[in-house]
Amino acid sequence: MNRIIKLIIAAGCIFSLIAFPVACGGDDAAEHKAPVKKAEAKPEVKPEVKHEVKPEVKPEVKPEAAPEAVPETAPEAKHEAKKKAKPGPDKAIEMLKAGNTRFVDGIPNHPHINRARLIQAGKENQGDHAYATVITCSDSRVPVELLFDAGIMDIFVIRVAGNVCDTDEAGSIEYGLAHVNTPVLVVLGHTQCGAVTAVTHAVHGTGHALERNIPPLVDNIEPAVRLAMVKHPDVHGDDIIPYAIEENIWQGIEDLFMASPASRDIVNSGRAKVVGAIYDVGTGIVNWLPEHKTMDILKKVEANPDRAMNAMAGGGHA
Numbered sequence: 001m002n003r004i005i006k007l008i009i010a011a012g013c014i015f016s017l018i019a020f021p022v023a024c025g026g027d028d029a030a031e032h033k034a035p036v037k038k039a040e041a042k043p044e045v046k047p048e049v050k051h052e053v054k055p056e057v058k059p060e061v062k063p064e065a066a067p068e069a070v071p072e073t074a075p076e077a078k079h080e081a082k083k084k085a086k087p088g089p090d091k092a093i094e095m096l097k098a099g100n101t102r103f104v105d106g107i108p109n110h111p112h113i114n115r116a117r118l119i120q121a122g123k124e125n126q127g128d129h130a131y132a133t134v135i136t137c138s139d140s141r142v143p144v145e146l147l148f149d150a151g152i153m154d155i156f157v158i159r160v161a162g163n164v165c166d167t168d169e170a171g172s173i174e175y176g177l178a179h180v181n182t183p184v185l186v187v188l189g190h191t192q193c194g195a196v197t198a199v200t201h202a203v204h205g206t207g208h209a210l211e212r213n214i215p216p217l218v219d220n221i222e223p224a225v226r227l228a229m230v231k232h233p234d235v236h237g238d239d240i241i242p243y244a245i246e247e248n249i250w251q252g253i254e255d256l257f258m259a260s261p262a263s264r265d266i267v268n269s270g271r272a273k274v275v276g277a278i279y280d281v282g283t284g285i286v287n288w289l290p291e292h293k294t295m296d297i298l299k300k301v302e303a304n305p306d307r308a309m310n311a312m313a314g315g316g317h318a
């Protein structure tokens with residue numbers, strides 16, 4: 001008898017491992033699907049469990065397994081449901097803000113980092129789940145998923161020293177916006193950025209020799225430093241660095257729009273928003289910059305005849 005119960009419990013565990021991953025499809029996805037499946041799910045789950053096992057096993061299996069027990073019946077409907085469940089730009093920004101607040105407050109949920117999520121990630125399309133693209137610096141003090149209290153398949157991340165938007169980064173962002181269909185792009189600078197500091201020192205003539213591949217990497221930052229100096233003529237020395245860090249974010253957004261007609265189209269159509277933010281490496285706080293500035297930059301770029309025009313590689317239609 002004991003053996004049977006053990007077998008049934010094991011079967012129950014395996015079942016919940018199989019069933020749970022789909023249940024992790026994000027709060028919205030779960031909400032969206034729950035009402036449809038509840039009714040159909042029960043007949044499948046219960047009979048198996050009911051006969052051999054008595055009260056102990058049932059309560060464990062029922063609440064989690066029931067909503068997900070019958071997804072096979074309508075795979076396309078399921079796919080559609082998930083797609084619809086993706087948040088819009090404002091909701092996605094809200095989710096990022098809420099995640100950062102939990103991180104800062106020391107009460108993170110650590111969502112989507114369990115084995116069930118891994119199994120799900122191996123089976124499903126990240127485009128049905130990831131709700132943000134984030135480009136940020138490679139600095140080890142800027143752990144993207146942690147600081148937004150997010151997990152696997154939540155954020156499409158691009159990291160490069162100084163969070164510059166050159167060709168490779170613009171291409172990666174196009175993947176994030178056009179193929180992973182994330183409703184928001186965050187250009188995330190951070191306090192004490194070494195790349196911005198190095199360029200500031202170079203502009204001031206106090207820098208040191210740089211390895212051969214660093215200058216072409218950080219050359220995108222130089223206009224930001226110079227603009228910060230023009231805007232704040234009374235600020236001297238390293239005190240200009242925080243201003244340069246913010247300008248570098250706006251420069252990144254401008255460089256992206258200059259290089260990427262697809263990103264311009266996506267933002268113009270409202271499918272995604274682009275927002276700037278600065279992460280404070282000492283407090284964990286993400287300070288969000290005014291959203292309207294992105295649209296000002298977009299307008300400026302659209303008036304610039306030097307902007308890239310062909311959205312598709314190979315010069316296809318725009």
Ligand SMILES: [Zn+2]
Pocket residue numbers: 137138139161162163190192193194195196
């Ligand atoms: Zn940095």
